[in-house]
Amino acid sequence: MQYLMMIEFKQVSKRYPGGWEALNQVDFSLNKGEMAFLTGCSGAGKSTLLKLIAMLERPSSGQIIVNGAHLSQIPQREVARFRLGIGVTFQAPQLLNDRTVFDNVAMPLNIQGVPAVSVAKRVHAALDMVGLLRQVKKLPRQLSGGEQQRVGIARAVVHKPALLLADEPTGNLDPSLSADVMQLFEHFNQAGVAVLIATHDLGLIAAMKHRIMMLKGGQLC
């Protein structure tokens, strides 16, 4: 059966040790090639939801299906391979400060074992898309916050994942930079990538014509 859905949550709950319930019976889905926003106050469960999709956490109950794969059936040793199929960016771009921009972006390709010639080509293409082609040889700390964020995004898309997850990608950026970054995500979405962005920046996303899901107290409303 060909799955039309990229992400499917069925009655998913996540309770942390100590009793805090981050997600409570959440049902939602994201179609292939769709772009959507996930919003809500801090502590509403946005990050938890993204972590569950990236298998950084496992749900307490319920079913999650990503790109046709039931996550509960993926054993721990296969998690790495699963993660390689998606792209993730965060509020802190999680770059390695002792490696150049090029090396940072090349990491997913090196893990996949892409030959060096193709690596160079694809890294340059990804950096070109985020407008950082001239910073290839710099170290991350030589770049501004917005540039670092874009390096993180380039790394998330360089291996052409079918799904891109972004957790507060504009959290540290000023409004005009934020708009640029959002445009970048739209650009990837137009190329066929399903994009799910968690953000509390309602003003920014209201103007964009994409589905907005609101999380409140661990439930979608």
Next chain:
Amino acid sequence: MLRVWFLHHIQAAKNSLLYLLRQPFATAMTVIVIALGLSLPVLFWVFTNNLAQISTNWQQGGQISLYLDMQQSQAQETALLARVRAVEGVGQALLKTPKEGMLELQQQSGLDDLTIELPDNPLPAVIEVTPSLNMNTITQIEALYQRLKALGGVDEAKLDLQWVNRLHALLSFAATLTRALMFLLAATVVFIIGNTLRLAIQNRSEEIQVLKLIGATDAYIARPFLYTGLWYGIAGAVVALLLAKGFILSLGIVVSKLVIVYQMHYLILFFTATQVLQLLVLAAFLGWFGARLSVKKQLTSIEPYI
């Protein structure tokens, strides 16, 4: 698949080597500690090699005693002595009459009145044979012994290899000691490298988290660390060889003086190319093993946190 595997190994080997070279001071410190640990067994190895060499040169210590038939005349015994001297491989042969033998026995045992107690001299005549200098292996001496024993008129023959046997026992003791010491110091090297990499992983836990986050397997993350252990082992072995060589060169001056005093010709042996290779492979394995011990366990404990 195989191409990817190969590529990953090349990358890991290269990157880990570059990483070590980028911090030469820290790397040198670790390598020297490993080299000191390795140089002691290396020196022991060299010494046992040399002792074995010396012992093969000195093996003509075997003495053969031929006990002659009692019912022979003095003339027959002298004739036998001449025949023994004609046998190839015999250096020196001396005839000891029963009377001389008894005298020697009395001196050695301190029993002066032995002849009074005994009605007849029960001792046979003995020919003491010292093998010639070119008989320098145990098998050659043993062949000579068999030949002499078969001569007519010889009742019993005794081969005294006690001295040689003692030397061999001593040598095998030294070899066992070397092995035990090597085992201990090999364990030391394993733990030094294990501990060094434990710290390296702690220092790079941020990088490991990021790698896990973007889909690197534990094997992929572990590989550069395993190669780091391998490089440490090899570099440690090379430095240990240099240290041992330096030590032996300085020892060579003393030994050459000693050799002149004893009027012999002796050259200290160092390792053969094969032994050097053996040491390098062993050290590389120890490094890899030490790295593996600490890396596997630690990597599973580091999980990406965002």
